[in-house]
Amino acid sequence: MSSMELRLDTRGDYYARNFQPSHREGSLILNMGPQHPSTHGVLRILLEIEGEYIIRADPVLGYVHRMHEKMGEVMTYPQYYPNPPRTDYLHALAWNWAHVAAVERLMGIEVPERAEYIRVITCELNRITSHLLWWGAYLLDLGAFTPIMYAFDDRERIQDILQRPTGSRLTYCYYRFGGVSADIDHRFIEDTRNHCAVMKERFKMYKSLVTDNFILRKRVEEIGEISLETCRKYGATGPVLRGSGKAYDVRRAEPYSVYDRLDFNIPVYDTCDAMGRYLVRMDEMQESIKIIEQALDTLPEGDYILPKAPKRPKPPVGDVYFALEGARGKIGFHLVSDGGKSPYRIKLRAPGYSNLSLFSEVAQGTLISDAVSILGSLDLVIPEIDR
Amino acid sequence: MIEAIPTQFIIIFVSMLAIMAFVGLNAVVLVYLERKIAGFIHRRPGPYEVGPHGILQPIADGLKLVGKQIFTPTGADSYLYWLAPMISIAPALVCFIAIPFGPHLQVINTNVGLILILAFTGINVLALCIAGWTSQNKYSLLGAARDVSQSVAYEIPLLITVLSIVFMTGTFNLFDIAAGQGAWPWQWYIVYQPLAFILFFICVLAETNRAPFDLPEAESELTAGFHTEYSGMGFAMFFLAEYAYMVVASCVIAILFLGGFQGPIVPGVWWFLAKVYIVLLVMIWIRWTFPRVRFDQLLNICWKWLIPLAVLNLLITLAVIAL
Numbered sequence: 001m002s003s004m005e006l007r008l009d010t011r012g013d014y015y016a017r018n019f020q021p022s023h024r025e026g027s028l029i030l031n032m033g034p035q036h037p038s039t040h041g042v043l044r045i046l047l048e049i050e051g052e053y054i055i056r057a058d059p060v061l062g063y064v065h066r067m068h069e070k071m072g073e074v075m076t077y078p079q080y081y082p083n084p085p086r087t088d089y090l091h092a093l094a095w096n097w098a099h100v101a102a103v104e105r106l107m108g109i110e111v112p113e114r115a116e117y118i119r120v121i122t123c124e125l126n127r128i129t130s131h132l133l134w135w136g137a138y139l140l141d142l143g144a145f146t147p148i149m150y151a152f153d154d155r156e157r158i159q160d161i162l163q164r165p166t167g168s169r170l171t172y173c174y175y176r177f178g179g180v181s182a183d184i185d186h187r188f189i190e191d192t193r194n195h196c197a198v199m200k201e202r203f204k205m206y207k208s209l210v211t212d213n214f215i216l217r218k219r220v221e222e223i224g225e226i227s228l229e230t231c232r233k234y235g236a237t238g239p240v241l242r243g244s245g246k247a248y249d250v251r252r253a254e255p256y257s258v259y260d261r262l263d264f265n266i267p268v269y270d271t272c273d274a275m276g277r278y279l280v281r282m283d284e285m286q287e288s289i290k291i292i293e294q295a296l297d298t299l300p301e302g303d304y305i306l307p308k309a310p311k312r313p314k315p316p317v318g319d320v321y322f323a324l325e326g327a328r329g330k331i332g333f334h335l336v337s338d339g340g341k342s343p344y345r346i347k348l349r350a351p352g353y354s355n356l357s358l359f360s361e362v363a364q365g366t367l368i369s370d371a372v373s374i375l376g377s378l379d380l381v382i383p384e385i386d387r
Numbered sequence: 388m389i390e391a392i393p394t395q396f397i398i399i400f401v402s403m404l405a406i407m408a409f410v411g412l413n414a415v416v417l418v419y420l421e422r423k424i425a426g427f428i429h430r431r432p433g434p435y436e437v438g439p440h441g442i443l444q445p446i447a448d449g450l451k452l453v454g455k456q457i458f459t460p461t462g463a464d465s466y467l468y469w470l471a472p473m474i475s476i477a478p479a480l481v482c483f484i485a486i487p488f489g490p491h492l493q494v495i496n497t498n499v500g501l502i503l504i505l506a507f508t509g510i511n512v513l514a515l516c517i518a519g520w521t522s523q524n525k526y527s528l529l530g531a532a533r534d535v536s537q538s539v540a541y542e543i544p545l546l547i548t549v550l551s552i553v554f555m556t557g558t559f560n561l562f563d564i565a566a567g568q569g570a571w572p573w574q575w576y577i578v579y580q581p582l583a584f585i586l587f588f589i590c591v592l593a594e595t596n597r598a599p600f601d602l603p604e605a606e607s608e609l610t611a612g613f614h615t616e617y618s619g620m621g622f623a624m625f626f627l628a629e630y631a632y633m634v635v636a637s638c639v640i641a642i643l644f645l646g647g648f649q650g651p652i653v654p655g656v657w658w659f660l661a662k663v664y665i666v667l668l669v670m671i672w673i674r675w676t677f678p679r680v681r682f683d684q685l686l687n688i689c690w691k692w693l694i695p696l697a698v699l700n701l702l703i704t705l706a707v708i709a710l
Contacts, residue, residue: 030525038607052529052682141607143598143679149429215599215678368529369681372608 015060019046027055034063038141038372041382043356047371054371057363059356065386072346077103077177077313080342084333085171087348088384090130092172093123094326095348098333100175101256102322106315106337107177114302115179116258118165121192121295122174122184124288125162128199129155130327131281131288134379138278139210141376142219147210154195154202161191178309189296196289203286211282220274224362224374227272234361235354238329239284240378243277245270250325261298264291274377281379314341328352328379352378352385399484402494406483414630418445421671428675455619460523463616468521472617472624475514478507479631486638487562489648489656500561501549504639505542508594508632512538515603518625519613530612533682534603537593540689545590547697548583551704552576552643561639565647577644582700584644586693591636593685596629598674602682637666 019029033044042063048056068087072080084099085092097119104111111119132155136148159169165184166174174180210216226236228244241248249266251259267283269276319336329351336345355378363371419434419442426433434441459465485500487493497503512535519531555576556564568575577584593600604612614625641647641662650658680688 028525030529037610052533139678143601143605143607144677145425146428146675149431153430213678215680218684219678219681367682368608369605369679 015044015046015058019048019056019058024048024050024055026050032371033060038375039382040137040376040380043380043382043385045359045371045375047368049368052367052369054363054366054368057360057371059359061356062386064383066383068387069346069348072343074342076341077315077343078311080346081176082171082173084348085173086383087350087387088326088328088331088352088381089171090133090381091126091327092170093119093126093174094324094331096173096175097123098322098324098331098348100177101324102320102333102335103177103313103315105322106318106320106335107310107313109178109306109309111179111257112303112306113258113300114183115304115306117295117299118180118184118304119175120257120259120262121292121299122162122166122172122180124291124295125158125192126172127327128285128288129158129162131285132158134281134327135206138376138379139216141372142216144210144213144216147206150202150206154199157195157198161188161195164188164191176305176309177313179303179305181305183304189299192292193296196293199289200286203282206282211278217275219369219373220278220377221271223274223370224366224377225272226358226362230358230361234358236329236358237351237354238326238379239277239280240329240355240358242266242268242280243377244272245276250323250330254323256322256324258295259291262291262294264288264294274373277377277379312341314339315343319345323349326351328381328384329355348387350384350387352380352382356380356385399494402484403480406480406494409483410480410627410631410634413634414627415445415449417630417633417667418448420668421674424668424671425675428672449623452619452623457621458616458618460616462523464521467517469621471514471518471521472621472628473514474517475511475628476624476631478510479628479635481507482631482635483638485561486635487565487642487648488659489654490566492656493562496560496562498558498560501553501559501564501639504561504635505546505549508635509538509542511628511632514628515613518617522613522616524616526609526611527613527615530603530605530609530615533605533609534596534613537596537600537602537685540686541590541593541693544586544689544693544697545594547694547701548587548590549643551580551583551697551701554701554704554708555579561642561647565642565649568646568649570646570649570651572646574649575644575646580644580700580704582696583704584640586697586700587640587643589688589693591640592670592673593689595632595636595670597633597670599677599679600685601674601679602685605679607679633667633670634663637663637670640666 027048027050030047030049031044032047033039034042039045044060044063046058046060047054068083071083080099084095088095132151136151139147162172163169165182165188166172226240226244228246231241231244237248245268247266247268252266264287267280267287269279315337317337317339319334321332321334323330323332331351332349334347335343338344359375359378362374366374422444423433434444437443437447459468482504484494485497485503515534516531519527552564553559556567558564596603604614614622617625641659645662648655648659
């Protein structure tokens with residue numbers, strides 16, 4: 001090997017070197033990320049481009065790997081409370097819920113009805129904040145700066161509401177084994193009702209201002225078509241799967257909590273493109289509002305946490321899997337207990353990981369602008385993928 | 388006794404200084420306006436801390452840019468790298484000499500004023516091309532490539548629409564074009580050439596790299612496009628040039644379609660500035676309202692819509708003139 005070749009070979013890191021050798025004549029290797037405005041965090045995508053067309057795309061993960069699973073194995077159960085919400089910081093309560101509910105299922109703890117309703121209300125509010133942020137950030141990717149400001153306006157108000165019972169604004173850690181940490185008061189209920197009414201008006205404005213915009217439709221319609229087959233192959237869930245025409249929602253497929261008593265639709269679009277995923281999320285926010293209003297109407301009185309809930313639980317030997325519907329898809333929490341103070345093994349199933357996996361297949365042959373649009377439409381939260 | 392300096396030279400020297408001051412001042416005002424209007428559209432206050440209502444914010448920004456470290460990337464041709472921002476700003480200044488700001492306020496009343504402006508604005512492409520090439524950055528290169536194809540494509544409909552006005556008036560002289568229109572809106576060429584106005588405006592947005600056609604610096608795709616690597620005053624020059632070209636373009640729109648300095652009661656200069664700023668406000672408004680188009684769509688708009696429509700408009704104009 002000549003010295004020149006050697007120098008070329010030692011350039012870049014492991015991923016770049018393994019990506020480079022097979023590249024085509026006349027193509028350009030582009031590192032998109034880890035610091036790039038539209039990868040939303042520290043996702044890195046190696047692109048091989050010819051002009052503006054993408055020949056190959058390869059996501060590189062692990063820049064914010066924080067060993068959440070390992071941390072779960074060395075910490076006691078209550079010590080692990082704040083960790084799951086920090087994996088997906090946008091839909092923190094869903095992860096909080098997954099952790100709490102897995103332990104509850106393993107120990108056979110019956111959660112009071114009021115606590116279940118509170119969980120549903122807060123989790124759905126959190127889902128709306130997550131989708132709102134996605135909506136704003138996605139349009140930011142497409143070059144429209146203004147919508148994110150409007151999205152944040154609504155999002156801030158929901159955060160104000162959630163701050164009352166939970167005490168935090170982003171990485172909520174509100175659910176406890178056997179219930180929730182604090183009861184909701186009349187002001188929370190009033191504010192939520194008012195805001196739900198406001199949001200319904202806002203959705204009309206969002207539709208007329210953004211969804212019906214000609215340029216936006218040109219940027220998202222028939223872009224990034226993900227067939228149902230591809231979704232199945234990679235295990236994509238959530239709005240990605242529902243945007244491809246499959247009505248799969250864990251809240252309906254494997255009902256948990258009190259979702260089976262609530263009346264809501266699963267928005268499905270079979271266009272398979274970015275617009276389908278966009279519309280699924282827009283509709284989902286409205287469905288969430290429907291759920292919240294129903295839950296508030298039928299909110300029962302009672303304890304918000306089981307009075308005899310174990311403070312330092314020691315679940316029996318065994319393993320348990322609990323799945324729920326997060327804003328990005330199916331969140332899975334697999335927990336193996338050896339009967340000790342801390343779990344033997346924790347496995348987190350992050351929906352974003354599966355959703356990102358299909359990117360390299362879908363991005364092939366598209367333009368860089370389309371790749372940005374596709375990446376945005378998958379709604380990725382990188383800390384959740386890296387865990 | 389030294390020989391007297393030619394009067395023409397003194398006039399041009401003084402007016403170039405005045406133009407530089409005007410461009411600088413305009414940039415300051417536009418930066419403030421852009422941020423305040425963006426704030427208004429976003430329903431937030433915008434700059435508010437530096438001075439009353441944040442009025443000194445552009446000055447603070449300028450000071451910050453002057454104070455930044457001048458940085459040349461490894462492997463970049465530093466001569467060309469720093470030449471690019473200068474090539475970008477210089478033609479923009481030259482363009483102003485042909486613009487009649489008022490009935491008595493024009494540096495050179497030349498018969499080729501319009502051609503001069505179109506020719507000098509074309510040089511900007513070269514600057515962006517050099518900047519993108521010498522930056523040693525793939526994003527810069529892509530941005531420059533986008534800019535070249537975009538500018539080349541959009542110059543064609545731009546010139547054709549300008550031609551329809553030129554055939555109508557029979558002159559390239561900007562002063563004569565402005566003087567040929569009346570004081571009232573129904574006497575302006577926008578009434579005779581509404582299609583040309585729309586086409587020209589779209590082309591101007593693309594030529595000045597303004598949203599929704601800001602692809603060479605599409606921040607969500609190419610980080611910052613051709614000026615990714617520039618810091619401090621290098622970036623500031625590109626920034627200044629962008630605003631200068633916006634002002635030039637608005638001036639040309641005001642002259643060709645909105646009656647230039649013509650207007651009732653108050654002196655023409657104020658009318659001219661008012662018209663220029665209205666056009667600029669519309670450009671800012673558009674930027675904060677629309678998403679960005681995709682690159683192939685951008686070129687499709689040009690080749691499939693703008694050029695045929697511009698040619699059609701030109702043919703109709705010619706037919707009407709012939710009758």
